[in-house]
Amino acid sequence: MKYIFLLFYITLTNAFMFNNYVMLNGYKDYSEQLKPRIAIIGSTGKLGSKVIKQLSKNKIPIKILNRYLDYENPNNNDKSCKLMRYYSKLPNIQIVNGDINDKNSLIELLKDCDTCLSLQGSNRISKLTDIIYNAKTILSHPINVNYYGIKNLLYAANKTNTKHIIRISGNGENPWKLITIIMNTLGSMCKAWNYAGECLLREQISNYNINYTIIRPGIMGKNNRNENLKIKDNGNYLPITKVSYNSIANLCISCIGNNDIKDCTLTAMSTNEKIKLTDQFANVKKDYRFFPNKTKILKQHYLLSYSFISVLLFIFKNIIYFSFQI
Template sequence: MIDKTYTVNKKILVTGATGFIGSRLVIKLASTADDVAILVRKSSDLSSLSGVLDRIRIIHGDITDKASLLTAMQGIDQVYHSAGLTYMGDRKNDLLYRINVDGTRNILDAAMAAGVKRVVHVSSITAVGIAGKNRPVDETTPWNFDAISLEYARTKHLGELAVAEAVKKGLDCVIVNPAFVFGAGDINFNAGRIIKDVYNRRLPFYPLGGICVVDVDIVAETIMAAMEKGRTGERYIIGGDNVTYHQLADTISRVTGAPRVRFPLPFFLAKVLKSLLDRKKDRNSISKLFNMSMFRVASEFLFYRSDKAARELGMRYAPHEESIRSAFEWYRDRKMLG
């Protein structure tokens, strides 16, 4: 049986620390008594961590560079691996594989070589599978994202298979699968892009699928809980409200005061519309979210159950409107919505 008892002042390493989830996680970890280090490239923008830079250590390295990982993990007790490339398209397939699959293997190998006690791997709901409209799925669902040929989802799935292999070799590792994450601090407009575009009337239509929405603070808290209480080799979906994109757009309109998005757009018509819009000179009038890979995914139902995380990790729930409001007010206060 693996010993999960640690010293009070643990030595922690976080990858992906400048990302939306990673930065929120580091901010919360920095308020503890633990020794927190982040693995970043020398060129990384650290502005999202400006308030805690005096409380964390910076280690330069890259998850695609095995030697830098072996150095970074010396003396480390716990690793939060939240680094990854999120890209919905087919123009970066090699890079997706190198970061999401090879990079994950590098982290796991380095952790085993350095004697790291536990790793939490931050995966994605796309590594779980596609649901039906009224049938949210859970952690036991067989992966079926290959039905829509999304390389990002495939690489996240393969990353989880790499974790399973590492667990078989003796590494203590837990997987978490965050849903569609909103909230304050989304500096790069990940999920927040839809708020900005509805607010600026660049999204006149909505896809016919749905998504599971969760707040970034809940995600960060639950990732930390997974480190302390998660079962070795298990995965935990971190989600919240399951809403159609029509419902999500209505919530954003209500929160921001923007006009409602009224027009449904089936995927087969989206392809025709996209080809027409591509001929326009002013392409900025329509959201950057309107590309065929993203719209194809948004035409499916990514609905999930988070009972396991609530039961075993104590994950809390908050209505998705609270997350939308928090994100919108954060953008508005910083004049980032123009």
């Protein structure tokens, strides 16, 4: 009887102490906090920061990829590092050091995540030395960021059972547009490799059990005058407009966990029409039209860019020649 009473006393005391601990410290269920459901690549970009701001406002747990290893140094005033330091103080964010070119860091990023927002892009300017060097050796080149990076992402998603990739892209489907030729020539063939990355996502359906949503926005900027978006499925054409980072961030977030827009390519432009995204999602169809073969399109992109450079050199040569004749 004495031992039973002693056991009861110990149990009661432990329960009382635990209750006091909960009252003083607050009990937290860390299971959800330790298992973020959304991964983000490109978190320090203008679009990425808007997405994170909206998700953090709703205390949604997320993991972000960080390639700025020195961000914890208070003397580092680089804009991206300062932003990463700010992220590190938010309770809903878990930072994973790595790079889109590193498969192992992508696997670590995608662990326990159902969805990945692939918002990264390359702003690399073309250099004359690009003729000499192999683009694959330049990690910031669009071939790595927009193409091989997507290949690495698919590999990691397959390993971690991540189900949905939401990718921000651009319309590189038509290589004959003058603006596309200029952007490719000056921007290290960014449009060409963006489209090639899109093709990888569409092709993966037969290889992996991974859904995709590709978003082709208009010209993104800080314009907040018109937040209404019009979307068109199958990557079909809409007149090009300016769109705000906020509205595209909202579109990205609206795509998370939404079965209506999986395996779709969406063109997104601003509109004066007052139409809700949810109403438009209901009418979206999965990609069913033929998208041009990436190898064929890549060849056209490169041929047109080189032809454009040749024309510019010819004009420049003649200007120099005739200036000496005068």
